Amino acid sequence: MPTAAICLIGDELLSGRTRDINTQTIARFLAPYGIPVQEVRIVPDEQDRIVDAVNTLRETHTYVFTTGGIGPTHDDITADAIAAAFGVSIGEHPDAAKLLEERYQAMNTEFTPARRRMARIPDGASLIANPVSGAPGFQTGNVFTLAGVPQIVEGMLGDIGHRLQTGQVVGSVTVRGADLREGDLAEALAELSDAHEGVSIGSYPWFRTVNDHGVALIARGADMEQLKQVRDALAALVRAQGVTPEILDGEA
Amino acid sequence: MPTAAICLIGDELLSGRTRDINTQTIARFLAPYGIPVQEVRIVPDEQDRIVDAVNTLRETHTYVFTTGGIGPTHDDITADAIAAAFGVSIGEHPDAAKLLEERYQAMNTEFTPARRRMARIPDGASLIANPVSGAPGFQTGNVFTLAGVPQIVEGMLGDIGHRLQTGQVVGSVTVRGADLREGDLAEALAELSDAHEGVSIGSYPWFRTVNDHGVALIARGADMEQLKQVRDALAALVRAQGVTPEILDGEA
Numbered sequence: 001m002p003t004a005a006i007c008l009i010g011d012e013l014l015s016g017r018t019r020d021i022n023t024q025t026i027a028r029f030l031a032p033y034g035i036p037v038q039e040v041r042i043v044p045d046e047q048d049r050i051v052d053a054v055n056t057l058r059e060t061h062t063y064v065f066t067t068g069g070i071g072p073t074h075d076d077i078t079a080d081a082i083a084a085a086f087g088v089s090i091g092e093h094p095d096a097a098k099l100l101e102e103r104y105q106a107m108n109t110e111f112t113p114a115r116r117r118m119a120r121i122p123d124g125a126s127l128i129a130n131p132v133s134g135a136p137g138f139q140t141g142n143v144f145t146l147a148g149v150p151q152i153v154e155g156m157l158g159d160i161g162h163r164l165q166t167g168q169v170v171g172s173v174t175v176r177g178a179d180l181r182e183g184d185l186a187e188a189l190a191e192l193s194d195a196h197e198g199v200s201i202g203s204y205p206w207f208r209t210v211n212d213h214g215v216a217l218i219a220r221g222a223d224m225e226q227l228k229q230v231r232d233a234l235a236a237l238v239r240a241q242g243v244t245p246e247i248l249d250g251e252a
Numbered sequence: 253m254p255t256a257a258i259c260l261i262g263d264e265l266l267s268g269r270t271r272d273i274n275t276q277t278i279a280r281f282l283a284p285y286g287i288p289v290q291e292v293r294i295v296p297d298e299q300d301r302i303v304d305a306v307n308t309l310r311e312t313h314t315y316v317f318t319t320g321g322i323g324p325t326h327d328d329i330t331a332d333a334i335a336a337a338f339g340v341s342i343g344e345h346p347d348a349a350k351l352l353e354e355r356y357q358a359m360n361t362e363f364t365p366a367r368r369r370m371a372r373i374p375d376g377a378s379l380i381a382n383p384v385s386g387a388p389g390f391q392t393g394n395v396f397t398l399a400g401v402p403q404i405v406e407g408m409l410g411d412i413g414h415r416l417q418t419g420q421v422v423g424s425v426t427v428r429g430a431d432l433r434e435g436d437l438a439e440a441l442a443e444l445s446d447a448h449e450g451v452s453i454g455s456y457p458w459f460r461t462v463n464d465h466g467v468a469l470i471a472r473g474a475d476m477e478q479l480k481q482v483r484d485a486l487a488a489l490v491r492a493q494g495v496t497p498e499i500l501d502g503e504a
Contacts, residue, residue, distance in 0.1 A: 011454055014289045015424075016279030017470065017503035018456070020272060023294070027268030037266045039301075040294035042275070045454075049291075072435045073455040074442035114438030133459075151459055172267075183324045186366030190326035202263055202297070203325040204270070207385075207403055218269065251269035 001167045002035045002062035007053045008042045009068040009078055010148055022067045022146075022153050029157045034167030035063065045069060050081035058085075058143050062165065068148030070137065072114040082140050083122035093121035096136050103134040129159040139163065168222045173231045176246040177238035178214040181205065185215060188237050192230065198223050199230045218251050253419040254287045254314035259305045260294045261320040261330055262400055274319045274398075274405050281409045286419030287315065297321060302333035310337075310395050314417065320400030322389065324366040334392050335374035345373035348388050355386040381411040391415065420474045425483045426504040427497050429490035430466040433457065437467060440489050444482065450475050451482045466495075470503050 069078030321330030
């Protein structure tokens with residue numbers, strides 16, 4: 001079964017300046033293909049650290065998605081790092097140079113050497129279209145290298161689905177019990193989990209305010225019939241606590 | 253110099269259900285202690301994966317922070333995983349059991365076996381106070397094990413600062429240039445970066461709407477005098493493009 005890992009590249013994520021939202025975007029994109037994300041790493045803008053992470057992740061997962069570091073500035077070193085990870089050269093890709101040149105011409109903007117850097121692509125990689133801002137991402141073996149800006153990541157994912165081997169789609173359902181605490185349900189949940197091996201059950205408390213807290217129970221599984229049984233059993237657990245369950249499709 | 257890594261534990265982060273915000277909270281908490289976060293990993297609720305990640309990260313960083321998986325339900329396996337990572341036993345910690353027992357008594361709530369699970373702590377670990385919901389985190393060697401719920405993470409950090417070795421505080425400043433694009437500044441930024449080895453300069457484009465986009469330039473460094481020089485030089489670069497720079501303290 002195919003699996004994926006994500007390698008987020010950028011000092012701004014590690015310093016806390018920027019909250020990552022690309023993991024969520026990529027994980028939700030992959031779910032309908034039946035490709036679970038099994039690991040995420042965040043590494044700084046340092047070539048050795050990027051190379052190590054990408055080389056570890058690409059050996060242990062079917063696909064790796066990197067985000068960040070493919071712009072025109074000096075701190076954009078991902079393309080070089082990916083070339084180093086694969087042990088290949090890097091040079092200007094003619095198609096990438098052509099589309100950037102045309103784009104800047106249309107914008108009446110100078111195609112500076114810095115902007116031309118965005119056409120540097122590891123040898124043998126194929127381009128990933130960027131409908132948002134032009135400069136392409138690229139696929140090197142099983143590694144997809146995307147931009148860091150969330151809107152551009154979303155745009156680039158539109159050119160990736162057709163390259164993926166699909167797996168078994170995992171369905172999910174959420175049963176929410178307002179005002180409950182995890183400890184109210186824990187024993188019964190453990191029994192339910194033991195009785196349904198093919199379904200994984202997660203318990204997630206929420207606390208928004210003293211008047212808005214509870215537990216969200218999420219069941220995930222590939223067998224939709226079994227998933228429905230577990231959903232009904234989870235709803236019964238919540239009802240047994242005197243609470244009306246809220247039942248939602250997906251991981252709500 | 254001390255460094256930190258973060259290991260976020262939870263299927264809900266990998267599936268995209270939940271967006272991580274604990275990385276930002278922990279990174280911002282550590283910054284005034286001069287402890288940079290150098291790596292983050294997100295792993296699923298599987299003991300082997302947690303053990304591998306924690307053991308790798310604790311050998312290569314001064315401190316490791318884990319979040320998630322210390323509640324009362326069957327999917328809360330972090331305490332056992334940390335004990336396994338350190339090769340120590342796990343059992344009920346008398347202080348943890350006592351404080352939980354008193355808390356549930358005060359709440360007139362049954363102290364069930366599942367709730368008692370939250371008093372299971374790896375042998376030799378010290379407790380981390382949880383002023384939000386009672387059940388403690390714990391410190392095992394250089395690994396701090398915290399809850400997953402963001403409000404509880406914030407609460408637990410209050411019992412961690414006094415345990416940390418402090419490093420060199422890194423200052424930062426942000427210079428924002430509205431309407432600019434990274435390519436407008438890239439050559440000059442590279443020169444500025446080369447000329448100031450002790451300061452790292454990051455360039456972060458933002459695109460909110462067609463009328464609200466630009467580039468945020470962030471300089472980070474321990475030498476405040478040099479940082480000020482770079483700040484002024486960054487502001488001059490933005491001005492040279494005909495844009496009035498917005499100068500902000502920190503990584504804004």
